[in-house]
Amino acid sequence: MSNETKDLNNNHYTSSYNHYNSIDSQNMFLPYVSGPCTYDANMISSQIGSDLSSSHGANGFGFYPSPSSTEFFNPSIDQENGFCNAYNYNTSLKSHEVVGGGGAIIENETRLSASPSSSEAGRYLGKDSGKSLMKREADDGGDEQRSQKVVKAKKNQEKKIREPRVSFMTKTEVDHLEDGYRWRKYGQKAVKNSPYPRSYYRCTTQKCNVKKRVERSYQDPTVVITTYESQHNHPIPTTRRTAMFPGPAASDYKSSSLSPVSNFINTPRSFSHDDLFRVPHSSVNANPYYQQQQNHEFQHDSDYKLLKEMFPSVFFKQEP
DNA sequence: CGGGTTTGACCGGCGC
């Protein structure tokens, strides 16, 4: 959390791309990737990419490099906090073309448990909120002390389970961007040092534990910071999905040799935040243009190798 | 009437 905020505030983000957005063609996604320098691409691959890309929705970036855009990544590495900022954002960039970008802040949070439970109870009772859990435990009529111990034990376990988070910065007037999924707002808080509140949303689909926070950058009010937590375990709701992307479903990708990425790139479509989140494997951090050139679907080890090859040459190009 | 939003209250974590 603190790292995310810190990095964002440091303005170590950005670049420009074209992109197609379902809401506003002038919405601009400001690519930003942040995470520990030693982050494991496989973590991203397995935790973010695999689940999503293997079973749900259309995958791939919705980014189309601007023909006039030559600047892609201006990486910087924050040696002090140990974070790598793969992109820098040129806040002076003012473009009226259909502009977009790709990228994400990968909060490489420690996960000591391999399989976080995303039970319905955990979802709606607020698995990271001891309040309701304690209430329910107590209300169950069991021995209070014992239940409290159980709660503590549960909390200790829960504490270790941290879902990976991915943040996106979007230059848009719209606070809550349509992304194909259905969200229920469950809270809003004032953000310290910011006149703009932060909204909390939960995916309304049962058994889906995905949450997202939406807040407007106080430094650049035109930028909305959306942070996704966890992964959807279901397809995009049919009605909206159809409206947004009448293309093949994930199963189509699985049953054919179609690469979600290549297919996506070859098929102009609406873009959503979740599209980023559904990007297969570590391509969350990938340069979409590079993907277009390579036209390959990353797979596990080869993905990682590709990433390692890509990062030095593409992402970590030193700014002159 | 069902589903989504608003908003004050509450809780846990953390720094001092």
Place this chain on the structure above:
DNA sequence: GCGCCGGTCAAACCCG
């Protein structure tokens, strides 16, 4: 221990 703050709950409210 205390206060601050982020995150969540849940009742009340709104809306189609």
